Each structure stands twice: as structure tokens, then as C-alpha cells.
Amino acid sequence: MSNRAAVMTELGKIVVQDRPEPEPGPQEAVVRVEAVGVCGSDTAYYKVGRIGDYVVDGPIVLGHEVSGQVVAVVGEVRNVAVGDRVAIEPGTPCRNCRECMAGRYHLCPDLVFLATPPYDGALVELMAIDARNLYPIPDDMSYEEGALLEPLSVGIWACRRAGLQAGDDVLVTGAGPVGLLAAASARALGAGSVTLTDLSQFRLDLARGMGFDVEASDAPRETTFDVLLECSGAPGVLGEAMTRLRPAGRAAMVGMSKEKAIGLPLSQLNVNELTLSLVNRYNHTWPVAIELVASGRVDVAPLVTHHFPLAEAADALTLGSRVSDSVKAVIHPQR
């Protein structure tokens, strides 16, 4: 059986190579990858070769927003069976350290995460992974939807980190994939109102079409909010948006900035006794993400604006910067 992979052999270069069939270990499954969403971090590795301390220093397979079908399992695997359509949680924790035992496996220092150097990702036809990372999805959920459970998980976790309470008025800065799904999460978790901001009119229109309030970048910024989900990563946005929080307001920073230090007007914000929570991915969100999408409480489909076969992975990886007409690209490794 062939096992084509889209390998980033050097900065800005993707080559389709044939890889050996994966040999799963105990408790692992082999998944035929059906859909891989492109994330900003994939694009960053492709273009710049690093994110913070994670540096690409050899060939790497990108892609960590993944769904597919189970084609083999090894050993005592109970949560999935061959033939299951599944979404994949991309991080595999050690299950032994202080963080894992404290219920914070996502902060495990030995976390093996797809497409984070030195680990390969999912732009491949077949991949082996710990079966406990697999979550069956319903028949009527598409593989594209299954792949988007990963960025949806980021949104759900951001809401949890922000201490979102039912009725909170929520501001989401940045209407890219994560911002839109953070907004959808907030609404599905009982937010009172959800407002998005972005510089891209295309993305604001999409947000409005998904039922959110939107705020143009030149609008007067008088409305205040209980919760801020910063998803833009743009310079200056976090600090300014925090000034719009009400007393006891809570901010979660999802969008990663390239700035070494981010300036915040803490002495001013202090009057309102705000809380700022940083967000590093997610913890145990696949079950709820599946339920929210399967029940129609969250609709991820509108985000998928472009599709690519494996051979055109490079095009998919550079699409993300075209904010004027795209949100999320999905690559189909079997095509």
C-alpha cells in the first residue's frame, strides 16, 4: 500500500514522498487520514521554520487538525474499532508527570504533538497514533467537520480559561478560524452576546453570517464586555481590548503574538481588577466539541473556504494570509 506524505524538506518547500506504512505499537491505531485543516502554526513553520522555542531542523510533515478512518488497532484498544470514522486529538501526554496527574495533561513537558518539531504531523495517507487520541464521530459529521474539532477545541478551552459564565457579554478580537470558533464556543456555552472585530471585511461578513455581532475597526469602542477572547495575535490588541472589560472582567489570550514582550496598561486595568488567562491549546475537549457540532449548536462548516489535494499542500499552507477571501483551507490526503 502506498503511503504518500507531504514533507517539508526545507523552508517553504513541500515534497510529496512515499513513506513506509506505519507500524503501530501497543494501544496504537492506524488511521487513514481524510481531512487536515491548515493552521497558522503550520504556515509559520512552513515560512519561518520556528514558533518560539520550537525550531524545525530537518524534514517534517505538517498538519495537526485531523480526521480519518481507523484501519488497524493493536492490543487492548476499547474506545475505537477498525472502520470507525474518527477525529484525532493531536497531543499524546506521558500520563505520569506532575502535570498529567494534576489533570493538566496538555501542559505535560513531554507532550508529543503532531507537527510540532521534532514530531511529524498528519499530511500523510496513513499514520499511527495512540488510540486514546481518537474519538469516533457520527456518520453525518463530515471529515472536514471532524478536522475542525481541533480549532474548535481551542475556542472551547479559551472560554473555560476565561471563566465564561452563562450570560457573559463576550468580545472576540480577530475573526480568523480560531476567533470564529471561539465565538461559536462562547455562544454554545451560554454567552449573552458575542461580538467580533477584525480588519478584514470578508471575515466580518462571514462572522455576521454566522449570527455574531461584528464591530468595524473604525467604530467607536464604547461597548463594554465581561469576557475578552483575544484571537488576533496582532500588536496592541490585547491591551486595548482589555480596557473595554467591565469590573471583574476576564481576558483569555489565544492569539500568539510575535512580539517578545506585550505591553499592558496594568495600572489602569487594575481599577477593574481584571484577570488575564493565557491559553495553551486545550484539555479533554473532543467529547464536547463532537456533541456541540453533532447537535447543531456549533456550525463549523462555514469556515472551510478552500480544499486541496495532498499534492497542493504548499498552496494550502500559504492561503491563510489571504484574509480577504479565505478562512480555513482543508487538505485531503487521499486525493
Added chain:
Amino acid sequence: MSNRAAVMTELGKIVVQDRPEPEPGPQEAVVRVEAVGVCGSDTAYYKVGRIGDYVVDGPIVLGHEVSGQVVAVVGEVRNVAVGDRVAIEPGTPCRNCRECMAGRYHLCPDLVFLATPPYDGALVELMAIDARNLYPIPDDMSYEEGALLEPLSVGIWACRRAGLQAGDDVLVTGAGPVGLLAAASARALGAGSVTLTDLSQFRLDLARGMGFDVEASDAPRETTFDVLLECSGAPGVLGEAMTRLRPAGRAAMVGMSKEKAIGLPLSQLNVNELTLSLVNRYNHTWPVAIELVASGRVDVAPLVTHHFPLAEAADALTLGSRVSDSVKAVIHPQR
């Protein structure tokens, strides 16, 4: 202007009397009452004359699930204006005691609550109340929906008391008005699954029609849950349902039982380290209740099975026990 009221003059007897027009004090508003939902507590006062330590010992006007239109305001009232269509939070706290200052105004020992002896309720054409208890409702929300924000508030608060987290599988015992709205709240706050039980097939069918899972009373009880919202008040239900909770499960007791002591198998439940939270009404839930109904995330309309004019209030008050074909009766004081 006439001001007819449905007055309970003695146990089981309602007489329509003309009352003087209300004279609002400072910060109060006069509301023309348009819809009053009948609650089990109204029926209990009507039939038995008491609930726990609250004893009817004179004529009383029942009804505390209320909506209407503002016809007058006195003094510095900023949150509503004459002409506003409003829902009414029925409890007025003292705003000075330990509980009020701790953010728990609903536990204020001096809470003045509509239709809780010795205070009159809302089965009247015109009533005066602290304007801060009024919440404007959107034009496209009906008065019936506005009245049902009160039992919806019970459901929302039960979820908060239970520490509902997104993704929790929820069991709601009792598919009466509160059970159905607790279920709707759980779903709107991100529950994974929501399952209702009841002895009434009519109510189970209604629950299924609202999109919930249901469980017949003779079904095997093997499924386990993260959260229990006990809304039946029936003997034995709480203890048995708690045995179906998973480790670290959380139960909220909403339904009030007539039993003096409720037996719970705590030594058995202890293994799973469960938490049981009692629920006394709600705290600051109208804003979120309005948002959930206005946005379509909660649909309260299916609950209203019967309508009555003021003169037939007695019929409305006895309807609740007909679980085979009714859920919620609404009285229209202007009819």
C-alpha cells in the same frame, strides 16, 4: 381605572376583587400585567395553604411568573421606561444585609417575594414593584415567553449550582416545567447530552419533541451521568438518581419534596465523592434568560399548554396536577 385581582380568600377559593390602583414609591414602577405562569408553589398555597414555614394566613394574591408593560415610573428609574414590555424578577432584596453584600441577594432573609406569604403576587391587572426587578424584553418575545423566564431562571441557576461544565452528560429527573427548562438550560450552557425521566408519557413525548433524550420509567438504568438536576420532588428519586452519577458527579436538588427527611445512601455515594447542591430560586438570571430565549437557544413556547383569563384563575391553579396532558398554564389578567 379598574384593577381586578384574583384573590385567594380561603383555601381552594379564588374571588375576583377590585383593588385600588397601586401607588408606586420611589424607584418603583407600575406594570400592567399581561401574562402570569402558574407554578407548583401557587398550586400548593391554593390547595394546602403552606410550603414549609411559609403559611397563608389571610387573603393573598398568587402568581410570580410575570410579564407585562410599564405604565408608570417614579423617581430616578433608568433601566426601564413607560411603554417598555418587561419580564419581572419576583424577589426584591434588602440590598444591605450580609447575603446581599456577598452577592447572594436571593438568600436575603428579608427578601420580598411575590405570592409568598405575606406578600401578594401578580394575578392582578396593575402592580407596583421596584423598577430594578424589571427587564425589558424584545418586541418579538411574547408575554407568555416573558413570564416563563422565571422557571427558566430556576433551570439556569440549577445548572450553575451543579457546576455544569461544557460537555457534561446531564440527567434531569422530572419533565415538568422546571425539569424541561432545566434541561433546556443545560443544553444551552453546553451540556454534552441531556436525558429526562418522568412517569408521564405525555411529558416524555414533549421532552423528546424538544430534542432531549428521554428514559421511560421502566428502562434499565445503566447509563451514567456527570450531573443530576433533580426536578421531580418525588420520594426516593434523588437518592436513586445520585447512584447513577460518575466519580466527582454533581447533583442539584431543585424539586422540593414534602418529606421531612430525605434518605440518601451517602456511604455508597461517598466512593464517587459526589457533591449535592441545594437550589433556592436564582440569582441575576434574567439577562441571560432573555438572551437565551431571544436568540433561539432556548425555546420555552412548547411548555405553554393552556391559557386562562383572570376569572378562571382557579382552573389554572388546579391544572398542574393533570400531568397526562398539561405542562404550564398561563393566566392573562387583562382578559
Added chain:
Amino acid sequence: MSNRAAVMTELGKIVVQDRPEPEPGPQEAVVRVEAVGVCGSDTAYYKVGRIGDYVVDGPIVLGHEVSGQVVAVVGEVRNVAVGDRVAIEPGTPCRNCRECMAGRYHLCPDLVFLATPPYDGALVELMAIDARNLYPIPDDMSYEEGALLEPLSVGIWACRRAGLQAGDDVLVTGAGPVGLLAAASARALGAGSVTLTDLSQFRLDLARGMGFDVEASDAPRETTFDVLLECSGAPGVLGEAMTRLRPAGRAAMVGMSKEKAIGLPLSQLNVNELTLSLVNRYNHTWPVAIELVASGRVDVAPLVTHHFPLAEAADALTLGSRVSDSVKAVIHPQR
């Protein structure tokens, strides 16, 4: 090397037998046991042969409040070394299940717990155990104190389960070892006041000597509290004590009752919207227990009223019911 063990061969009978030297597996350590506190559960197994679903059906070694010295380690053990004086956490979780991964390893369904059938306990000279269960204790902490970190852990965890906040006025019902250490924990975690009740004057005097308020059983029960830690397990105590909680009060049930069902006046308690949290042992409490004792913030020494050599384990196991002059017996396996 000899390895004497006090084996319960049948109900109410302890025989000292020589056991083979333990052969530790990977990541395990061998500990020379120096002090073993006697717990009510040991006494229950000794006298009745069961606690709930845990049934003794063969010879068993009791004892799970343990300290000692490390005499061997196998494999990559980093947290302790040969020669370390250590306290032992008696439960070993699977580190893989839903509960372990959620940070609730103490609710792991496969937890291996010392002296809980079918697992042997610590009344033995040498025992092997997962090295991660061992915590070094300071040189100036005695082995008796080290053993008592286990019941202290119960007290600390009870405070956490009760949501103890600094300043809470705390009622502890039952001044046995767990009650006294729950009281000490509450004080060390910032409780406002701590009051103990008990039927035994001896134990009340001890409590007073440790600096707590005490309340005789015939005193008028007018004082109210924010938090209740029920540590007596006596019939009727939980329900009655909960009536003394203030609005939003929190109760934790530590003491296990023999009653199949415990009756609680929930309809009455509901007015105050109380929360009842069940308590099943503890989670990650050894580090803080060590700090509290080492710094003098908790003094466990006054609890140890009796000492026994291994050969007199049976006497130690029956001492606990003499509430008139004893609190905690410690067995010294090396004697």
C-alpha cells in the same frame, strides 16, 4: 533478613508470621516500616471483616498510616533515595483511566490501597511500594508524625472539598483523630474559628488543649457556621449539624456511617442553599501535610496516646473504641 508481619488470619485474630522479603518491581522502593497508625477502618476490618463493598476474604495485613525508611530502590527513581526517611501515601493509581487523567487519581477505579481487601497493608517490617508514593520527611519530624500525615491528609482534603475559604467559621463534629486533624487543617488553612463537638469529655479536653473551641453535647446549639466537617459518622449528626450552617454554607461528610441511608432535612436546608460534598480520602496532600507539620502550623503529636510493638497489634486495633482515654494508637513494626 526476617520480615515479620502482623497477619489477620480470621476475624478478630492477628498472628505474627514471617513473610518473604519483598521483591520490588521497577520504580518501586522497599521501605523499612517504622510507624503505623491505627485507623477506624483497620478496626472495622478486624472486627467486622468489611466496609461497604470491601470484604476481607482471606488473610490480610492491616495498616495504611505509614512511615519508614527507604532501604532499596529499583530502576529510575528520582524522588527518594536509599536512607531517606519517608511518609507513605497508601494509594497507588493506574495513571491511565479517565479519573487519573482528570486529576482525580484518588477516584481511580483500579486504585491499589494498602490494607483495603484484597491488598495487604503495612503492619510488616519491610514492604515494597511504588516509589512515587513516598515523600521524604525532615530529620526533625518523628516517624509517628510521619504516619499521621495520612489522617491529616483526610482533614486537609475535607477542607478543600468543603470549599473552605479564609475566615470561615468551621464546625467539626467528632473529635476523634480525623476530627481533630480536620480541625487542625481548617485552622492552618485560614479558618476564622474552629469548634469541635464530641460525646467524649476526654476528647473535648484534648481538643481544647490543642487550642480549639469545644461545645459540650448538651450545650445550646445556637452558634452558626460557614462550614461543617462531619467526622463522627454517628447517626443523625450530619443532618442536625447542617441546620446550623449559614446561608450558602458548605458541609463535607468525612465520617462514614454504618446506616444504609442517611436522612437529611433537605427541604428545610434548601432555604439556605447549602452544599454537601462527600469525601473519599485525598488527592496530592502529602507535600502540604509535610509543610504544615514541619513548620509547626499543625501539631499532630498530641493525638498519639498509645504505642504498641508489632506483637501487640491486636491490642492496638481494639483501642480505638476506648474513647474515654485514647485517640490514636501507633504500632512500631521494628519493635
Added chain:
Amino acid sequence: MSNRAAVMTELGKIVVQDRPEPEPGPQEAVVRVEAVGVCGSDTAYYKVGRIGDYVVDGPIVLGHEVSGQVVAVVGEVRNVAVGDRVAIEPGTPCRNCRECMAGRYHLCPDLVFLATPPYDGALVELMAIDARNLYPIPDDMSYEEGALLEPLSVGIWACRRAGLQAGDDVLVTGAGPVGLLAAASARALGAGSVTLTDLSQFRLDLARGMGFDVEASDAPRETTFDVLLECSGAPGVLGEAMTRLRPAGRAAMVGMSKEKAIGLPLSQLNVNELTLSLVNRYNHTWPVAIELVASGRVDVAPLVTHHFPLAEAADALTLGSRVSDSVKAVIHPQR
């Protein structure tokens, strides 16, 4: 009766003037002021005339760390009586706004706070204040200790804001009065270890004498912590100290910096998913502060390094910058 006040008539100038006797309103009490601690904010108003948006624009009486004796009460006052020795909470909330009703009275936009422009403070012989701000102190608590309950309250609240859990290892940056009392609070609330840093050797020595770990400014910074309480207000300290937090660590910012924007390496800190909580004074801390001091769990006495009569208030106000030999100055208005 004379009523001398130390009035700041212009920047850097204090004049003792005779003020009329205060005429208390309903629910108010008159207090004979016995001890007033000098806070950094007093010094800032004295030297610079402003803190953030609060600007001195007329004569003002400084001082908000206060204790004294009740000499008169008006109307229905139940919590204190004439003759009571009391500590004073300096903020009086409106008890009606959204924040007050949410249990966050300290964020009340209409809070009247002693010695915060335009409100006068406590450097006066007699002052009237809402009696609900008064808390009786035990006979054996000195007035100096009573006054220091205010900065102790800041420390207690900082711990609450940081989500301090029993066992947390705590780093306190800045060993001034607030840092020392934040450290004392952390220890009294069950912290595992408490470490202070400061540039002043005098203050580090004092901290060590109070039983805390200390870290010289040139020590290698390898130890990591669960909680950071930033009490220095010095540039760069917050961001650097946050890098020493463990995964899921929590920081509370107490010290106010003069910098308009504080730079934080959020992208780096994000890996550990930290939480930063701002701190604006305190909420309902006097009862617990009194208990902690009265029981000996917190010792505030070592902080008081200097005493002044009212006439030397100006000297007291400038003492705080002498970090080499002072911590806290107390002014005695009756002297």
C-alpha cells in the same frame, strides 16, 4: 472638644488645623482615631499629588489604615457600641450598583474611600463613618495592630485573587509592608513555602526574622513557584518573576507601577498557561484579618518600625522611602 487634623494644604505641606466635631448621619459612628498607618499611597499623594486618575485638587486629610474607639453612634447600629475598640475598613460602597449586588463592593464605582481624593482620611482626632465599616478588635490587640489590618487585608485578598491553594509554593516580590503581609497571609492560608525578594537587606532580614525564606537580589533564580504575589511595583519585576512560575501558575499584581504600560513576555509565559490577576484592595477581609492576628497566626507587630504624633505627620509620610531602616510608620492622632 478639639478636633485637630493633619491637613495637606499643598504638595508636600502638612498643617495641623482644628476641624469642627464630626456630625454623624444615620447608621454612622464617631471614632476617636488612635492609630493610622502610613501607606505608600499617602506618600504618593503627599509628594506627587496624584495616583492614576485620582488627583488632589484642594486641601485633603490623608491616612486610611485606621483604628480607634467608638465615641458615638447614630440610629440603628448593631455591630458596634460606644466604647468599642475598632478597626476601620476605609471604603464605603453604595450598596445598590451592579458591583455591590454581585458581591464585589470593592469595585463599586461610587466607593467613598478614606484619603482618596476628594475624600478626607483619618489623620484627625475624631471622624464619622458608616458604622458598618467598623469591626471590634479584642482587648489584647493593640491599636497599631488594628490599623495594620488594612494592609493585611491587601495581602489576604491578593492570596484569594491568586487562587492560593494549600501547599502552593509562593514567591513574594517586594518585602515592604504589603509584601510582608502578603507573605504572612499566604503562610496563614496554608502555603507550602513562602519566599521573599527585595533589594533592601534590612527588609530581607526582617522577612527572615518573621520566618520566611528570602532570596538576595543577586541569587541564582532557579527555584520555581506555584504562585507569585508581586508587591514591589518596580519596573520589570512582574514579567521576570512570572517566568519562575510552574505550569498553571498564578500571579497576582499588588504593587502599582508608575509605568504606563508593563511589558510581559506573554508568548513565552503562554507555554505554562499562567493566570495573572490584578488586585484592587480587598473585599470583606476584616473579620478574617482580625482572627488571624488575634490567634497569633499572623504577627503584624514587627512591621511597625516608627511612631509619630499627629504634629509630625509630615515626617511619617516621608519615612517610607527610607527602605534601609524602616517598614511601617504609625501616626497617633491623640498624641
